[in-house]
Structures are given as C-alpha cells and as structure tokens.
Amino acid sequence: MRSDEFARLVERYQPALMRLAYGMAGDRTIAEDAVQACWHAAWRSREQIDRARIRGWLFTVTANQVRRSLRRRRLREVLHGRLRPPPDRGEVDPRHVDLASALSGLNLRDRQLVALRYGLGLTSEEIGEHLGLSASGARVRLQRVLLRLREELSDE
Amino acid sequence: MSEPRDDFERRFGQRYAEYLGDGPRTMDTRNLVAAVTRDMPQRAGWLRMATLGAATIAAAAILTLVILAVLPRITGPVGTASGSPQASAAPDASSAPSASSAPSASSAPSATPPQPVAVPWPILAPSEASVPSSLDGQDFAAWTLYRPPPCCGSLLRIATSAGSSDRVIDYPDFFSAPEFWPTPAGPAGGQIIYVVTEGRTAHLRVADARTGADTELTSTDLLIARVAIDPSGSTAYYMLFDRPTSAFQGLWAIPTSGGQPTPLVSVPATAATATLAATRVHVEPQLAVSADGSWIAYVICHTIDCEFHAIHADGTAEPLDWSNFHAGDQMVGIAGDLLIGAAECPQPTCDGFILDLRTGERWPLGGDDAPFAPEALIAGPHGPLVLGESVDYDQGRMRVDALDLTDGSRSTAFEATFEPGIGEVHLAEGHPVLEYFAGADLPAGWFLIARFAAADGILLPADYSAATAGAALETRLPFMESPTR
Numbered sequence: 001m002r003s004d005e006f007a008r009l010v011e012r013y014q015p016a017l018m019r020l021a022y023g024m025a026g027d028r029t030i031a032e033d034a035v036q037a038c039w040h041a042a043w044r045s046r047e048q049i050d051r052a053r054i055r056g057w058l059f060t061v062t063a064n065q066v067r068r069s070l071r072r073r074r075l076r077e078v079l080h081g082r083l084r085p086p087p088d089r090g091e092v093d094p095r096h097v098d099l100a101s102a103l104s105g106l107n108l109r110d111r112q113l114v115a116l117r118y119g120l121g122l123t124s125e126e127i128g129e130h131l132g133l134s135a136s137g138a139r140v141r142l143q144r145v146l147l148r149l150r151e152e153l154s155d156e
Numbered sequence: 157m158s159e160p161r162d163d164f165e166r167r168f169g170q171r172y173a174e175y176l177g178d179g180p181r182t183m184d185t186r187n188l189v190a191a192v193t194r195d196m197p198q199r200a201g202w203l204r205m206a207t208l209g210a211a212t213i214a215a216a217a218i219l220t221l222v223i224l225a226v227l228p229r230i231t232g233p234v235g236t237a238s239g240s241p242q243a244s245a246a247p248d249a250s251s252a253p254s255a256s257s258a259p260s261a262s263s264a265p266s267a268t269p270p271q272p273v274a275v276p277w278p279i280l281a282p283s284e285a286s287v288p289s290s291l292d293g294q295d296f297a298a299w300t301l302y303r304p305p306p307c308c309g310s311l312l313r314i315a316t317s318a319g320s321s322d323r324v325i326d327y328p329d330f331f332s333a334p335e336f337w338p339t340p341a342g343p344a345g346g347q348i349i350y351v352v353t354e355g356r357t358a359h360l361r362v363a364d365a366r367t368g369a370d371t372e373l374t375s376t377d378l379l380i381a382r383v384a385i386d387p388s389g390s391t392a393y394y395m396l397f398d399r400p401t402s403a404f405q406g407l408w409a410i411p412t413s414g415g416q417p418t419p420l421v422s423v424p425a426t427a428a429t430a431t432l433a434a435t436r437v438h439v440e441p442q443l444a445v446s447a448d449g450s451w452i453a454y455v456i457c458h459t460i461d462c463e464f465h466a467i468h469a470d471g472t473a474e475p476l477d478w479s480n481f482h483a484g485d486q487m488v489g490i491a492g493d494l495l496i497g498a499a500e501c502p503q504p505t506c507d508g509f510i511l512d513l514r515t516g517e518r519w520p521l522g523g524d525d526a527p528f529a530p531e532a533l534i535a536g537p538h539g540p541l542v543l544g545e546s547v548d549y550d551q552g553r554m555r556v557d558a559l560d561l562t563d564g565s566r567s568t569a570f571e572a573t574f575e576p577g578i579g580e581v582h583l584a585e586g587h588p589v590l591e592y593f594a595g596a597d598l599p600a601g602w603f604l605i606a607r608f609a610a611a612d613g614i615l616l617p618a619d620y621s622a623a624t625a626g627a628a629l630e631t632r633l634p635f636m637e638s639p640t641r
Binding site: 003007011019023036040043093114115119146149 | 171172174176178402
C-alpha cells in the first residue's frame with residue numbers, strides 16, 4: 001500500500017473511527033489517541049491486512065485501543081490504592097450530560113454496540129459480523145441496551 | 157437495509173448523532189497521514205504532544221531523569237523499566253534459559269510492617285509456607301502467550317527455569333491460521349493446558365513443561381470457552397458452548413494423563429442448570445479452581461447479568477442463591493472457601509469483593525475508605541495473599557500491594573519505576589484485562605512481573621521477572637521472554 005492509498009483510506013474511515021472511539025470512550029483525548037494508534041498499526045501492518053476486511057480490522061483495532069486507553073486512564077487515577085474523584089465531565093456539552101451519563105453506565109461492549117448502530121449506521125447483520133454475533137443476536141442485545149437507556153433517560 | 161424503529165429509538169438515534177457531532181474534533185488527516193507514514197514512533201498522545209513544544213518535552217525529560225535518579229533512594233532500588241529489555245532491574249540477567257539470581261534490592265519497600273485490621277469477611281486460618289530467599293536452584297514451569305498486533309498471530313512459549321524444556325508453538329497467520337484461545341491454564345504439576353481453536357474445531361491439549369511432551373486430550377466442534385487445571389495438574393476442566401446459539405453445553409473434566417472426558421455439569425440435567433442451556437445473545441464465561449482443588453466456580457455472564465455456580469470437585473453443589481455475582485465482576489481466585497473477585501465501577505479504583513462459597517455472602521474487600529482492586533492470588537508465607545497494582549502513568553511509578561487473607565493486613569509488596577510513554581510495569585499473571593498473559597508455578601511468596609516496551613506503537617511484554625512480597629527481591633526470568641520473530 002502506497003502512502004497516497006493510505007491517505008485515501010484515512011480520509012474515508014477517519015470520521016467513522018472517531019465516532020466509534022468517541023462513542024465508546026466519551027472522551028475526546030482518548031478517542032483521538034485510539035484512532036491515531038489504529039492508523040499507526042494499520043500503516044505498519046499494511047502488507048498483511050486483508051483489503052476486503054479492512055473496515056472490520058480498523059474498527060476492531062480502534063475498539064481495542066479504546067479499551068486499553070480507558071484502563072490506563074483508570075489506573076492513572078490510582079496511586080497508593082486511594083480513591084480519587086472520578087474524572088469530571090467538564091468537556092461534555094451541557095445538552096448531552098444526561099446522555100453521556102446514561103452511556104457511561106453501559107459496559108464498553110454495549111457502548112461499542114451503540115456506536116456501531118447509531119454512530120456508524122451499521123445494520124444488525126454488519127454489527128453481528130463485527131462482534132461475532134448473529135444478526136438476530138445483535139438485534140436482541142441492542143433492544144436490551146435500549147431498554148436500559150430508556151430507563152436511564154427518564155425525560156424520554 | 158432499514159430496520160423498524162420505535163419512537164424512543166428514533167429520538168435516541170438523533171440525540172446520539174448530535175452527541176457525537178459535538179464531541180470529536182475534526183482532525184487534520186493530512187498531518188495524521190504524514191506523521192504515520194513517516195513511521196513516527198507512536199506513543200500515547202504523540203500527535204498532541206508534538207504540539208506542546210520542545211521546551212515542555214525537554215522539561216519533562218529532565219524531570220523524569222530526576223525522578224529516576226531520586227526514587228531508588230526513596231523506595232529502595234526495586235527496579236526501573238525502560239523500553240528495552242536490557243534495562244531490566246536485574247543487572248545479571250543472562251540469556252540462558254534459567255532464572256538469573258536475585259539481583260536488585262536490599263531493603264523491603266514497605267517502611268512499616270503490616271498490621272492486622274478488622275475486616276468484615278471471614279479470615280482464613282494461617283498456613284505457614286517456606287518462602288525461598290532466592291530462586292537459585294528452584295525448578296518451576298512457566299508459559300507465556302505473546303499476541304503481537306493483529307498482523308502476526310500468536311506465540312506460545314512453554315519452558316522451565318531449569319531449561320529442561322523450552323519450546324515455542326507458533327501460529328503466524330492472523331487471518332486464517334489457528335489461534336491459542338482461550339487463555340491457557342497452569343502450570344500445575346508442570347502441566348499447561350491450552351486450546352488451539354482452528355476453524356470450527358477446538359483442540360484441548362496438555363503440555364508437560366519438563367518433558368516437552370505435548371498431547372491432545374480431546375477435540376470438539378463445540379466452543380471451548382475457558383479452561384482450568386487442578387493444583388496437582390492431574391485434571392483439566394473446560395466449559396463448552398454451542399457455536400451458533402452460545403448455549404452452555406456443560407462443564408467437563410478430563411485427566412491430563414489421558415482418558416475420556418466426563419461432564420461435571422451436564423446440560424440440561426437439573427433445574428439449576430437448565431436456564432444455562434438457553435440460547436444466549438452474548439456470553440462471557442469465567443472458570444476458576446480453588447488453590448486446594450476442592451472448589452470449581454464458573455460464571456456465565458450475558459448482556460447485563462450473570463449466572464454464577466460453585467461446585468465441589470466431585471460435581472456436587474449446594475443449592476445457594478448466587479445472585480451476588482454481578483455483570484462486570486471478574487474472578488481472581490479461590491482461597492479456602494472464599495472467592496476473591498474484581499469489580500467494575502465508574503470510579504477510578506474499584507473495590508474488590510469476597511464471596512463465601514459456603515453461604516453465597518459477599519463483602520467488599522477494602523471498603524469505601526480503602527478500596528483494594530485485586531488482580532492476582534498467590535501463596536504467601538502465612539497464607540494466601542491477594543495482590544493489586546497501582547500505577548501512576550504520569551510519574552512512571554508502579555506499586556503492588558498485598559492483602560493478607562489470614563488477618564486482613566495490607567502492605568507494599570513491590571515497587572518499580574518506568575519511563576512514561578516508553579515502558580510500563582505490571583503484574584503479569586492472571587491479568588484480567590491486558591492482552592498478554594503468562595503463568596508460572598513460582599514458589600510461595602513469589603509473583604510474576606512483566607515489563608512492557610513500546611514497539612510499533614503498542615506496548616508489548618519485553619521481559620519477565622519474579623519478585624517476593626515484602627522482601628524487595630526481584631529476579632529476571634529470561635527463559636520466559638518471547639522469542640524474536
């Protein structure tokens with residue numbers, strides 16, 4: 001893969017990867033770092049990546065980077081086993097505070113599911129393929145997540 | 157393809173799109189491409205860091221040097237991890253497949269001796285164990301599973317400290333070749349249980365680290381989702397699931413010397429397990445065997461809840477309510493009748509928990525004032541020790557705390573420093589989150605440490621060492637290092 005081909009790849013997928021990463025992390029810095037790490041890994045692995053599966057590869061690597069980053073952020077807050085206040089949500093637009101709060105109550109896999117569905121517009125078939133679920137399985141799981149979000153977002 | 161949506165889903169979708177639209181900044185992809193294709197060494201936040209200016213970076217470097225120079229005098233010369241394996245704490249590390257002798261520290265990292273404290277959970281009776289002062293002359297087995305970035309497959313190394321066997325099983329093709337999944341179990345009695353999942357077939361295998369023997373125990377078209385081994389190394393346990401439906405297909409046992417697998421928990425067999433056979437959207441199973449082999453605990457978590465069961469090694473079980481195990485909880489280990497678990501929470505530090513397998517009661521491990529996040533369970537000099545790590549990534553400091561289950565006391569077991577962005581230090585064994593795994597049947601009082609180094613933008617385990625709780629001894633284990641490709 002030449003650098004111009006890589007540039008086209010970045011142009012094409014960068015917005016989607018940012019939406020996925022931000023949807024999972026709820027944090028701009030972590031999202032940016034995760035996507036940057038993904039592109040770096042993609043460039044380093046450019047000869048090994050199956051072009052036909054590039055989208056799934058990028059999504060997977062980005063999601064894994066988000067997981068690692070979130071774990072690091074959690075551990076970074078910890079020194080000598082003492083509890084410190086949770087990170088503030090100052091960067092969240094006031095209009096989205098309740099939504100961000102509801103999303104933060106989901107586990108990472110469910111946030112990934114929500115991001116794939118509502119951030120990237122993937123179908124249940126595509127989500128299932130990405131997460132190793134059947135299409136019906138993805139739908140059922142999404143409905144459970146929506147039920148939980150509906151309870152959290154009381155104004156809905 | 158469009159799918160039907162109800163009102164809430166439609167409104168949620170709109171709000172979520174606005175939320176994402178207001179969140180991520182637009183990034184200059186030209187700069188991103190230029191930086192990546194120039195093969196810039198990637199570190200956390202490197203692109204943003206580049207904008208901070210040389211002065212800031214230089215100041216940080218100076219500060220780091222000062223910290224590295226001063227810290228050993230404060231905490232005891234426990235170790236400094238850098239990006240290169242050569243910079244390990246152990247100065248006398250050799251390339252021979254044996255444990256290099258204890259090198260580094262001269263004083264215990266904990267200034268104050270541990271004091272017994274009142275804890276709500278039932279403490280365990282002390283059991284004295286001999287803790288060797290060094291690993292010289294000790295013969296123990298170990299394995300490491302090396303999973304580099306998703307281009308290169310996996311490497312499983314099985315070795316002993318005495319060098320009687322050192323073999324590497326390599327599956328280099330990420331896309332089509334077999335995978336070592338799930339995570340291996342052991343060593344116990346020198347035996348390591350591992351699974352090769354190849355297409356739709358899972359092969360359960362046992363490797364003897366000392367003789368080098370490698371035997372297939374059984375294979376199945378079902379999914380082997382978790383494996384465990386009893387402390388003597390004589391019996392392997394594994395959980396089976398149906399591939400299309402994710403329905404539980406039983407907990408099975410098989411002698412590691414060979415023989416027929418037998419179901420410890422059949423499905424469907426009893427009312428208690430019938431629900432487990434139902435089709436699942438998504439399952440996250442866990443499996444653990446107690447340190448004395450008398451308990452086997454297994455968990456099947458799905459989207460928002462978990463089914464937890466604990467049985468005796470003969471397959472019998474008490475009819476208890478196990479609703480105290482929650483989605484997000486992770487089993488760390490079982491000592492006596494107590495299961496030690498880690499939990500998920502929105503706070504930076506999540507308190508672990510203890511679950512009494514006789515009663516189903518659950519208690520917080522450290523409590524609100526002093527939460528303790530457990531990551532490993534080892535044998536200590538007076539009884540089981542729970543280990544938890546604390547990491548300050550900004551300062552490049554890592555600490556392992558030990559909680560004594562015989563009296564509730566806590567003490568510092570290990571401290572190390574590392575260069576932020578270049579390397580990291582972590583507890584290696586049984587780490588529930590990190591993508592790299594290792595196991596070693598170290599003698600009582602010793603535990604595994606992994607030093608990670610940045611490579612290709614991702615932190616990889618560069619070398620391993622063993623440390624003693626409280627004695628500040630650390631021994632590098634070069635025979636566990638991942639082979640170079």
